[in-house]
Amino acid sequence: MNIIVVGLSHKTASVEIREKVAFAPTQMEKPLRALTALDDIGEAVIVSTCNRVEIYATTRDIAGGMARLKRFLADYHGLSLDSLEPHLYIHHSEAAIRHVFRVASSLDSMVVGEPQILGQIKTAYGYAAEYKSSGIILNRFLHKAFSVAKRVRTETKIASSAVSVSFAAVELAKKIFGELTDKTVMLIGAGEMCELAAKHFLNNGVRGVMVTNRTYERAVRLAEEFDGKAIAFEDLFDHLHKVDIVLTSTGAPHYIIKQKDVEDVIRRRKLKPMFFIDIAVPRDIEPKVNDVENVYLYDMDDLQNVVASNLQQRAEEAKKAEAIIDEEIGQFYRWISNLEVTPTIVALRTKFDEVRKNELTKTLANWKDLPPDAERRLDALTSAIINKLLHPPTSALKSTGQGGRTDLYVDALRALFDLQTDVPEEKSLGELEE
Incomplete structure (x- = not known):
């Protein structure tokens, strides 16, 4: 029995293509039952997210099984296979195991190290378990994928650094202030990235949020969203000394905060540190503000440099993760090989x-x-002779798991000795389960 994968992702298909083959998460029963009803498909799991749609399945006929999965994806969504096939990738056996381990460990994600994909695969497996489309192989396989992903997160720092501009701002603030629970944030402007950064700050426990905007009504709406306080734009400098972190994104054609303004503010704060995050282009804050004592200014280029550095760090950690996956593949591949080997040895x-x-x-x-x-004595003698004769083929069969010749040896032995493994196989599979 072989594991096969057929799918597409953000690497092979545009969002327009991906949404055409997406499966509704609350309507998985029908497609899962249809998959397991296909010839030569034993078990099946469907993973469907905004960035990928993949089918994990088991089959004894690799080429036929993959052809059936491709045809199923096209037919189920009313698409022509000719239009869909250029966007599909296929994996089988060890390559399929590696692919799923990498996906679960977020090494194949748009943002390497993001945590969402593992939860999405667990949800997909939950549906397969509910509708009984997964069995002994995919159950064991996906539980192994979950443990591999956990090991990657535990033994590497693949998810420890910010790789978005908005979250990088939060990480920098933590380095400046330590805890953020007693800090107040002011939003100047209502840019989408500024708003997203504010959400990250709130998730990290800041005490309060003030919002100002040239259109006061917009400031009020945004302040209500964050359970904060709206400030009239012309009153900005009357309140600036009350905040610790300032995010600006106004789209103004000139600086709205200059060095002299900040010098006055920092005096009123008795030199308590301030952190300015200018994500506007053109910039809202005069660069000389960074020269003011106890003031820290980061603009978009600074934040993107932090992100680039963190992405490089994640790339280095990804190499460690790949080594973990290599190790885990060997362990799982030996187990799945034994699903064929053990009943054959028992039958022999x-x-x-x-x-x-x-x-x-x-x-x-x-x-x-x-x-x-x-x-x-004769019983012992003949048993010893049989054991001696069977030791070489048994040892050879057990050692084929890593070499990829399991099917060749198993099929040869079954044909040469007319072995019937249907009944013993069920017993052996149960014994192999942990």
Whole structure:
């Protein structure tokens, strides 16, 4: 049984294509049942997010299984396969295992290290478990993917640094002030990025928010959203000394805060530190403000440099994560190989032992005047011979998991010795479960 993956993502398809093949998260029963009804598809899980749509499945026919999954994606959404296929990627066996481990660990995400994808895969698995489209292989596989993702986050710093401009501003503020719980933020302007940064600050526990804007009604609406206080734009400098962090994004053609303004403000604050974040283009704050004692000014270029540095750090941590995945792939691949190997070994030994016992019974039936312990000795002798004969093929079969020749050896043994593994396989699979 092989694991296969068919899907598309932000790397291979535009949002217009991705939304055409998206599955509604609350309507997974129908597509999951349709998938497992396909010929040669044993188990199936559908992962559908804004950035990717992927099907994880098991099959004994790799080429046929992948062809069926591609056709299913096209037909289910009423698309032509010719238009969809250029955007699809396919993986099987070890490459499929690696892909899913990387996706769960957010190494394949638009922003490497983001945490959302793991939760999305867990949700997808939950639907598959609910509608019984996953079984022994995908259950074990996805639980392994979850543990790999957890290990990556625990043993690397892949998610420890800000990689968005708005969140980088929060991280810098923490470095300046430490805790933010007693700090107040002022928003000057109502730019989208400024608003997003304010949300990050609130999530990190700032005490309060003031909002000012040239259009006072807009300031009031935004202040209500943040449970803050609106300030008339012309009263800005009457309130600036009350805040610790200032975010500006006005779109004004000239500086609205100059060095002299900040020198007056910092005196009124008795030199308590202030952090200015200017994400306007053109800039709202005169660069010389950074020369004022106990004042820290970052503009858009500064923040983007921080983000670039953090992205480089994540790239370095991603290398460590890839090494973890390499290690975990080997462990899982050995387990899945044993799903084929173990029942074959059981069947092989069972058949040889049945032949041994039958022949021994015939021989003993016609053998007169045997010593009292002869039957026991002959049984031990013939068992030892069988064990010696089967040791090389058993060892070879057990060692094929890493070499990729499992199917070749298993199929050869089953054909050569006419092995029937249907019944023993069920018992063996249960014994392999942890």
